[in-house]
Amino acid sequence: MTMKHHCLRPCPALQQCLNAVKNKLSKPSSGEPDTALKQSIIEGTIVIDHKPGHSGPGKSASVQIYSGTIVDKNTGKGKLSEKAHLKRKESHKRNGTRTTTYTIKVNVEPEFGIPGAFIIENQHKHEFFIESATLQAPENLSIYFDCRSWVYPMKHTQTSRIFFSNKNYLPSQTPLGLVDLREEELEDLRGDTLGERKEWHRVYGYDYYNDLGDPDKDPQLFRPTIGGTELPYPRRGKTGRRKCKKAPFSESRTQQMNFDVYVPPDERFSPKKLSEFTGNAIQAIVHFVIPEAKSLLLPEDSSFQSFREIKELFTREKGQKVEEGLIEKLRKVMPEHLVKKITQASKGGTMKFPMPSIAIDNEFAWREDEEFGRQMLAGTNPTRIRCIEQFPLKGKHGEIISSIKESDIENSLDGQTIIQINSKGNVCAYASRTLVYLRNDATVKPLAIELSLPEFEDHDGFNKVYHPAKEGTDAALWQLAKAHVLANDSAYHQLVTHWLHTHAVVEPFIIGMKRQLSTMHPIYRLLDPHFKDTMHINALARSILINAGGILENILFPGEICMQLSSELYKEWRLDEQGLPIDLLKRRLALENEDNLTGVQILFQDYPYGLDGLDIYAAIQTWVVDYCSIFYKDDETLRKDDEVQEWWSEVRNIGHADKWTESWWTELPNVTDLTRFLTILIWITSGLHAAVNFGQYAYAGYPPNRPTLCRKFIPQEGTMEFSEFLKDTDKYFLQTLPNRFQSAISIALAGVLSRHTYDELYLGQRPPTEWTDHEEVLHKYEEFKKKLKEIEETIMERNRNPKYKNRRGPAKIPYKLLNPDSSNDKYRGGITEKGIPNSISI
Template identity: 30%
Template sequence: MPSYIVTVATGSQWFAGTDDYIYITLVGSEECSERTLLDKALYNDFERGAVDSYEVNVSVDLGDLVLVKIEKNKYWVQDDWYCRYVTVKTPGGDYVEFPCFRWLVGDNEVELRDGRARLPQDEKNRIAKQHRKKELEYRRKTYRWKEWQPGIPMSIDANRHNELPRDIQFDSEKGVDFVLNYSKAIENLCVNQFMHMFQSSWSDFADFEKIFVRIKNTISEYVMQHWKEDFMFGYQFLNGCNPVVIQKCTKLPDKFPVTHEMVSICLERDLTLEQEIEAGNIYLADYEILEDVNANCTDPCTLQYLAAPMCLLYKTAQNKILPLAIQLGQTPGEENPIFLPSDGQYDWLIAKIWVRSSDFHIHQTITHLLRTHLVSEVFGIAMYRQLPAIHPVYKLLIPHIRYTIAINTKAREQLICECGIFDKANGTGGGGHVQLLQKAMKTLTYRSLCFPDYIKSRGMEKKEELPTYFFRDDGIRVWEATKSFVSDVVHIYYSSDEMVQRDEEIQAFVKDVCRFGMQDLDHSEFPKSLKTREELTLYLTVVIFTASAQHAAVNFGQYDWCSWIPNAPSTMRKPPPKQKGVADITLIIESLPDRGRSCWHLGAVWSLSQYQENELYLGMYPDEHFIERPVKDAMAMFRKKLAEISSTIKARNEGKRLPYHYMCPDRIPNSVAV
């Protein structure tokens, strides 16, 4: 009687093992085996991290193996099981791999195809075609779109983390409990002693050091020491948390009437302001999007304020970026003066603080939340709905979707919801953050997610003009390496552009992203179809880069740049000054966040800057969804290029007091998971 040797691997994460009954059925092109219980006498099967082998006898010729069916039935109590893969050794001695990498919950079953990736037009077997169709029908019922707030990207239809499909939940929900993590951060940072004085102001700048004593971080300490200086203020536009606002100024906006006489004392090259603009030495940061956004009013005892400033920046002969002029509103006039470096020290300082606070709001809500978290969730939901596990693009993208839907659901549950943690400390809490998201959606385009295009659209692409824009330089290297890897994989499975056009599943994927995820907004110009391998390569590069490098660049520096409260105030308690000469140390301290909000802010930026346990970094693919040698070779080449980039970045950072490492590949997680 012919026999097959079946090997089953159980996951190594917490609670992956099971005591339930596990059955297997081998489905061939000709016949099926009998349903067989996988059990060894006097042996505890399917323990966490175990690899178990069994003999399955058959009485008929099954033909070519098409799929295996795994069933789990309850033994005593509900006991979920995580199956990594199944390997079958045929009577002829061949080995067939069946990747799984999913949970079986309750009395459940899963049908697995062998590990070779296939496009839908490649399927010839009736059973295989039916399996593909059945899988997608189930996924579309399970992964449903839902509008969290009008006018922003759609999200998953789940109100709480524990309502999500088990396969996309965190292994340990405690690891991503924002309330628990923030409380732990506040305790670890020894700032809980100040929480009882929630609404009281600090005494002076030195007083802020009382919640800074536990920080052992070179960059944050350097920020604390130099935050008042113009060079530090300007440097952050290039390599801080939010290095995407600065743009080349080719013409002064009418709403920002800076004259040469105002700034001539700051210009180094014996040129007029107009000539400096023509020479490409003037830059602009405009926070117009904050205009008319409602400030947080959830606490009637504490008024909070927002501004929509503009900041003119100057590139010195030493290639430093320095602030040249600041206007704290969008409408020029007597009550909206232009602050200058030549003004009194407190006038200039409070103007810079207002810019830093506005930059914080744009960073948190638009650069970070919208343009990495929410966009990546859209790609993830559409992937689950439209691409079966056997599709090569599913196999390519699944590591870069890991935990993204879970972290976003947790954020909507605890962080950015009504009365959530966001409301406790942020000036845009209480609904202002939703207004910001809705306004930002009007400028979010597909091309703005293409890293080189976004850099160029702001006039920031020339390295010789700004040789210290490390965010740009490192990002371009990682983008090119990622795009090269994606191109290799695309060309393995698509031998022509016509094959892309004939792939109904990939076309459904991009259509789902545009039509539902991005709510079919015409201005966004998200593709509704893909016609060439080059277009597909670019699209998938956008997905991977957004979830990995772009998120890393704007997330993991939060503790470095925002933990010194005066450098990144999460709220302001006094309105922007309407005239010069009124600012003093008292006004500045009373404008900055109070003790309680400072503590919540510090706990937040600490928590959000932490890597996950067992983090998987760019190029690491321990779950072998692909089994083909050409793809594994492409992965190896990708890792080699990433290692070279990491070495280059580390060599450049050697000895620097402000090293830039947020785009270093060995610090870039595969996915948005925090």
């Protein structure tokens, strides 16, 4: 292993504190024995959460403090204090999770110096979650430790756990007492554990997506490895589970629906977050899924018979008893403790699920062409609309059909694959292209939809263009055409816009940061809140959402090839084009303008996602540039920063290994490039994810508005299907939508993903102001928070302005998805349809 060399320079602020302590100790004696010269005491508080049913550690846990400034000549590390055991001070309980504050008193030598780290030993039988610690050093110096990690019993880990204080140091500026500790900590995190990782293994590594299938259970559940030359993809966190017997390249799986999945302890949800997330999921299952499970046994009842039946999904006030046969099926796919929670929840009243916003004010607003077009600009997938380069464009039969909104997901499939999807008999998929017209008032008017099927072997091709109509048969056919477009867009949204472009692409950056950047590093401190809980939610997705037989394969039209399709679209992904300004330029919805902070001018103001997004992006960019300029005075400082350079290199060469040869992915030669890429990363994890995730219940929670697949092709004149269609066009439309059970799963998923947790931290929020002791950083952060508050007020004003028609539309849904903060509401959590969390935490 190559050791890093440090040019050791004292930190000015730290040196000032040290001098104050030395002056205190060097005062002349008054004639009485100075007990301070014999012993000093450092007092502190430690805040700990523990799981429901687990007791707190109490005296079973002990703490020792490392000096950051005084080196022990025998160890080469900072001086180490005596052990001090935790003493309970106060405790409170919320949602079944208990939080306890403990105190400690640590004896240290007078020449101990300034604390820089502490280690904690857990001799208790249970793990616990340590939120934070605060130490009171001499001269009233308060030192804060932002911990937020699990500490497991020593019987498992065989080692104590170290936490560093809130001070920021580039590698070359590390205090003498922390140099070796800094390096040892990173070596431990990069260490490899042979075999399956246990929940207490705090080790980070990369792996392919070879954990989605379960061929040992059923050959139909085999899935190819995603990642590599044939199916490129970002890497995921390594778990090291045994390989399958029937597919040696595939990793074995646990039960399908399991919330207790492996991620390193630093990445695991807190007890509060896990309890709330589990409760939300169970309530959604009980409210929507359980009552519709019986429709699987009664095919004739598998479709909704009326729009009233869809509305009744949301008006249920009580759960329904879980039938014994269903309980046995649940036991096959989830742990017993979850089955018990589901049966218990079904016996009482369930959580209130409101009617999705799209159907509150106007039950049939979703039918309106204006609303269909508006959602391309302000709905749950506003990132695909683009301006055409030339007009008019011709289709195969001479009609104008080319689009500003295309189903790229279909364009990535060959003819054989489309035929394969449709051959299963339960899905009917077209390739689709949609042309819309931007009116003078900035509203969007649909002009045409082209639906096509490829010619392949003995399969005849199909190509037809549908045009808007207000009434009669043509209007009903037009509504079916829109449903097929929306089914394609739903698949693209979930598999690419949402999962790939936020969740999946960010995970390698998190793994690399934990392996290469010390928690003391300024860039670690900048990115840490934006990476919170992402690895855990991604692991849950691989267990429940994107796995073979999982939720997305059951509700999206691509079925078992969902992840292969996502891989195809990863081939087009470039990190440097994920920033909003470049994205808008690529889609020809903005023009270059060097006078603006972001370098672009949006093409038209009434594009809610684009306009609000640019404001948020500019604020993030300013904050990142200000922050980095504090620590990197010139490019040479960055080039000599081994930790950042190794992080960037590892992400390029391992985390996104299938992209490393592409010319756009360069090294980090200057601070300008660093701030550009950091701004993009923070935008992806905050603004972009919020815009494409938290509106899902409002729009996709109502099946007619955003069906996830279609079960019928559009009927052609002269066929039996067309006669059936003419008898009852609404019935035919409802039969085209996903069946009752698929719809219930989709609604439940949208409800869970759109719900903020109670303790969510939003953009511009950090844990207590002690997250750093750097005054200039705190000053710049206050400016960032102030700017976000101004943007919030601007967004509210735009929503009130009647000239911005796309901000409300026929459904009268104000665009709030990029409203930075929802924590000032009466209820912090829940489905608020606004708020930008710091990270991809759901």
